[in-house]
Amino acid sequence: MLITCPYCGPRDVIEFTYQGDGNRERPDPASQNFEAWNAYVYDRLNPAGDHNEIWQHSGGCRAHLRVVRNTLTHEISSVAFVRGDHSSAARRKAEDKP
């Protein structure tokens, strides 16, 4: 499995760390809604098909990535920085360009 890091290009999956399901929504830290916290910690969509997930390029640029990957075929349809264009990695890359 190759993941195309937006900063480093296509790299072997061994360079990446799986951070888990990207569909989860973390409640506000001050929230006392226990059901929302329980759902965040324990409940998963676990789809058979396209899955939103978070990976970190831990053996490379260390950027956190939002990946859409098909759990039936392992095919990756999109990779983006978790923080969009505001991440430092993306900014550095933009500054590299003439």
Next chain:
Amino acid sequence: MAEYSALSLLANAFKGNKDWKPAWRKPDPKASYDVIIIGGGGHGLATAYYLAKEHGITNVAVLEKGWLGSGNVGRNTTAVRSNYLLPANTRFYEHSMKLWENLSHELNYNVMFSQRGCLNLAHTPAQFDDYARRGNAMRHLGVDAELMTPAEIKRLIPALDISNDARFPVVGGLMQRRAGTARHDAVAWGYARGADRRGVDIVENCEVTGFLRDGDRITGVTTSRGDVRAKKVAVAVAGSTGRVMQLAGVETMPMESHVLQAFVTESLKPFIDTVVTFGMGHFYMSQSDKGGLVYGGDIDGYNSYAQRGNLPIVDEVMSEMLALFPGLARVRMLRSWGGVCDMSMDGSPIITIGPLPGMYLNCGWCYGGFKATPASGWCFAWTIAKDQPHDFNAPFTLDRFHRGLVIDDKGQGANPRLH
């Protein structure tokens, strides 16, 4: 009356083996049953068998999407053990062990259960202390466990590198002598035949495509072979639990599906006569009666419904194998394959009533479901028949996660890929 006996084998040999009956029929699904079990794997078939045998409920259908035994019951590495730390797990898996010990006799089907022992290797004094704690917890509940020294381990497994030059020297181990292996296909076939002979319909190539409902209540299923109604619908589909529950409108479950790979080498002469596990990674190995070394390691670590994995885990498993057994460096690997595991959020299973009225759920086996097969079927059948859980499976509820009653044997927290 035993179907397989020395006499029947001899008689059929003289008659050219023409008189054997198929081990199970190939019925078309009827319009309705008392109980439908979705999933014709080990757990579904065992559930059907114990429903018929222990509770007299024989108007039962087992609906299997593919062919019988095509899922995880034919993909596991066949190890059977009950060496858990927490009481809920220990009691449940020990019940399973006791059923295993009589299973060939009970089913009149040789499941080749071989109590060759399971040895967990410790590589640090702290890990050895931890194993002593687990062994004590096991013995406290009447399960056998013993600590072994490196010298004893070397006598048991001469091929193991226990020298101080090893990458991770062995400082001891925890042995469960009553653990071992069983022939996984025979377990499926034995339960299937036992259920079929008691009147259960095993319907293969019958995919469940949706649920029939009356208000909230589940009243049956739609399948690729027509609608089937039932008073009770039981789900035992392991890695496909999320997909089946979504058909019933249950969007989220406390689990993720992950792929686990397994491997077998070419046949060797007798090399190892126990099940051994590595303590500094995740690796386990035994030798099949055909001579192949059967082994595996960690799950790949990302959500997957594909019954195949990727190369990094292959590399890792082989490295760990060679760390323990340098002498295997030139042995050729024959096959590798993958199975989809229903990794629960605490590493323990779910056998429960619900979550919808008319539905019963059996899932969350992580990658340890094979050894649980007899007790899983036994407890699930009890739960379905009596509409209440047995003491053995009462802790394995679905709502335990939201109620703070998790059973986390490894103490990993809510991270399914680490269990």
